[in-house]
Amino acid sequence: MGNSNWTQLWLDYDKKGCDANKEVKVTFEGFDKADRVIASAVKELTKGLLGKEREIVLFKDESVAAEGYKLFSQDRKVLVKASDANGALYGVFALIRAEACSKDLASLDEGEMPSNPLRMTNHWDNMDGSIERGYSGQSFFFENNDIVIGERTVDYARFMASVGINGVVINNVNVKGAATYLITDRFFDKVQKMQEIFADYGIKLYLSLNFAAPIELGGLEVCDPLDEDVIAWWKEKAKEVFTRLPGFGGFLVKADSEGRPGPFTYGRTQADGANMLGDIVAPYGGIIIWRCFVYNCTQDWRDYKTDRARAGYDYFKDLDGAYHDNVILQIKNGPMDFQIREPISPLLGGLTKTNQMLEVQIAQEYTGHQIDLCYLMPMFKEVLDFHTHCCEGKDTVADVVSGRTMGNKLAGMAAVINTGNDYNWTGNYLAAANTYGFGRLAFNTELTSEEIAREWVRMSFGLEKAEEDKLVDMLLRSREIYEKYTSPLGIGWMVTPNVHYGPSVDGYEYSRWGTYHRADHLGIGVDRTDKGTGYAQQYYEPNASMYNDPATCPEELLLFFHHIPYTYKLKTGKTLIQHIYDSHFEGEAEAEELAKTWDSLEGKVPQEVFNLVKHRFEMQLYNAKEWRDQVNSYFFRKSGIADEKGREIY
């Protein structure tokens, strides 16, 4: 769109050849063109649709599901049917997408209804402009402890709406310093200005909350959720917030975690904390999103019994059913922390009477920092498709978090997002596939990883089929490749402490973080069976038994659940140690193939994009070699068992 400070991601209408000044004929059936969201939809059609000879009818049809849409061609018209404005907007974006994906607009007959009611992004942006685990520059929401609002805010909202996001938490879950004051007069006007922009695109704004606000803002001595003064303070605060911020969505809370304050400080339960806040915001239609990332982060590495993986379930399962209706628990996909391979959190579906939201991370904290290519939809699909066996039928994670299992309305998916103020928003141009992909997947969990990848490639690059196939294939293979050259068979970690990029096999082995591989001269892995930490028993049957037995445990998770000798024979017939060697050599070699395939796209993608991504692949190869050689050397030195193929190990 001619703005030179940031790209237009998958909505680059200039590239597509759109005339921004053309007129598109739009008519309205049942929708009010003055509605803010409908107005945005019309604006987008005007800018983004090529086929201006066509008439677009925004048609209100109460039979369409909430926020869903249908596209239907009729003569020279395209009907965008929806029962609400968000649905109409999503239908318009779907129409633009259909055109970009070269569908025949004359024969459209398709539609989607959102799988999840809540489809959210979580920004870990700090008010000083830094982003915790951000790999794409600084925040575009905050700088110098103030809020920044401008054209980029609008574009951000457009991008999010284009993939169906309807909720955004703008500040880091670790709420400190100035961010504590986001719910005060100091920032109300600017927060309101930002949420007006979001509202134009059907997005609600949420804030992360400092549980200790009654102390830090209110001057109280405690933030005990059962203390009357604390409750009274919150009541006043909620009234103030929802009055000053009409349309405000609610709060995301990280409590009792990694040094953050919470109800445990006062001997209260997580439910005590969440329900108190839930009750406070209920009169205003607000919700409380309560994170379940609670664990002991000062563990003694000598302790083989305490298991961080157990913590979420142990802390929250007993309180199932105790949470109020406007409270939703936000649960990370795995029991640890966004590793390249983890089992599914047993809390998902482990709770059967509590609103649940799935939290994933597209900021590639442990998956390559947006340097290494790692398209995450295959991982997220595995999570969504996992049968929890929490009930007969409708027992997948997708069923649980969408509300289908329990029939609850407060349900959905959230992603810790990978954006920043880099020119291309995501550091690596190709990392935008995850930004796009998460939104699409949250909107429609039935889409395949490939369908999403192909949409994104088409909208972003408009390549010939052969090249498109290459790029889609690169994306689809990337997660497995990253997994191969990093930590083996689900054991995770082995990363450089704090930074979380690059290998350090023992980096977290003797630490306080509860993140161990327990490798010795004979074997590796954590015994999480009924003879070990008992974590496997947190699953329903038959999952519990499956994980409990190395013979039935999925091999990609073998070391997560079992301590296994290096000489153990895997189903391939390879020994464990040989698998470690082979997979690391293969992973590095395949990363080289990725880089070469990218090289073959020179001239097919914009040169600037080509160059910058090529540089990322150079860095990825350096990283992959370090991982390959350090992991292989570590296990060779420790086991004394040589590589059967006699390759170089140091």
Next chain:
Amino acid sequence: MGNSNWTQLWLDYDKKGCDANKEVKVTFEGFDKADRVIASAVKELTKGLLGKEREIVLFKDESVAAEGYKLFSQDRKVLVKASDANGALYGVFALIRAEACSKDLASLDEGEMPSNPLRMTNHWDNMDGSIERGYSGQSFFFENNDIVIGERTVDYARFMASVGINGVVINNVNVKGAATYLITDRFFDKVQKMQEIFADYGIKLYLSLNFAAPIELGGLEVCDPLDEDVIAWWKEKAKEVFTRLPGFGGFLVKADSEGRPGPFTYGRTQADGANMLGDIVAPYGGIIIWRCFVYNCTQDWRDYKTDRARAGYDYFKDLDGAYHDNVILQIKNGPMDFQIREPISPLLGGLTKTNQMLEVQIAQEYTGHQIDLCYLMPMFKEVLDFHTHCCEGKDTVADVVSGRTMGNKLAGMAAVINTGNDYNWTGNYLAAANTYGFGRLAFNTELTSEEIAREWVRMSFGLEKAEEDKLVDMLLRSREIYEKYTSPLGIGWMVTPNVHYGPSVDGYEYSRWGTYHRADHLGIGVDRTDKGTGYAQQYYEPNASMYNDPATCPEELLLFFHHIPYTYKLKTGKTLIQHIYDSHFEGEAEAEELAKTWDSLEGKVPQEVFNLVKHRFEMQLYNAKEWRDQVNSYFFRKSGIADEKGREIY
């Protein structure tokens, strides 16, 4: 002296019971009482001497060596004989020390002449107030990119003079930012003011230099030491510096090291760089102190041939004799970097035609951060007493760096100092033993570790003999204890990267720093023999052969020179692995004894001192346990060999 912002260290005349307003009768024979240094000596006598009934005669005696002194009692007089003012000042401090050490002033007949002409401290203080590897607070020389001068500056100079220091480099060897401007108009006035204070105590001020100053200050495109414009720029700069800073000592230079610019950038030698600067400052009587800490800090850990330990010798030995007379090379005691145990740098005495200064570190970067007790004089004594075999007789390091071996005048010792603006100057009260000790040892390398420890304990605490013995014994044992619970048999490192406190056995194993232990399933150690990196051959015979053979290599350095199987029998009859287990259990147990012995001194030392040191010991015990358990677990897991005594290993 009543100032509440910092202690008086070993010159606490208040505690001693001195009346600061008393008059001491001082007479002068040959000395000018108006001389700035003599005036300081008189001031110190007035404040610090108890026995005011005595007459002190400052007696100029040309037969006393430069900066030396003799104390001689005659009737009710004490004669302080010296041939120069510094000697007289040191004599006065010796008299105060004698009194504090309860010597009979009526029968004094003693003296010292300095072993080393240069006795320097190096401050790694940055102008923002931080101190690189500082564990005692912030800088008292700099804050907010400016110079701070006050009463603390005076006290600092007094303390240094009291132990014989005659040169101080006030800024970090890594010269960046504002520090580059110390040789410009911005700071001349304040530097001059500081060096006037120093001069009152016989101390010359030196500055660390940015080798790239011609670029950063002069606007030139290069800092090539053979470039005419660069030379011309330096000539002008030297003229300006020595004109504006009369009495200025010269420059300390870290070049071509850890990212700092240097002559290598331009294909020049270290001598080209040092000599160019030497020539520039020669007309003003200035000197250039050139650090030899030059090595490849981007090594590939896969490379078993490149050896960081070799670097100093490899870079500097060939240029022996090429350095100009007013250039002196500053050489760290070991070839690596201030580890708890290293062999002596083969460059010391390896050079036989070049001025050399020994650099040690009393900032406890790798020796416990002034949390863990580690009295370093025993280590320094080993260094000084080491026979280099560079010639017949006068071949110890003490001989070499004092100038005795070669008859050179520019020679001496320097310490990276352990002070900061903490109330007690050194973080741990007991760490001041190293501050005191280094000065005393540099002044008189014949003193034993115990003599120095006892002097410091007497002057600092004035304990009864039994308690004094306890504390002296704690100091004397502390280095061996620290060594026992940290890295074994000279291998070094195994510390948490960057921080350098606490264990991380593999922390530097796969890094770029050239710091490896090469442990595998069967053994550990770096082969630095003629079959390995050849480092051992950098020594003169018989040292080279001694180190080359594990049978004759001192066992405390065994793993530095050899890769040794865990089952290797040491001279004690123990296997290597059992030695590792035993020494780590012993080291931790002995650290507990240290803490207990300290507990027994409660009531004998000031309560505040007792409490704070007790807290340090608590931290030391936590550290010692982590070291013990992590090192033992690491080697047990790697070797699979059990502890013969069946103690708990994780």
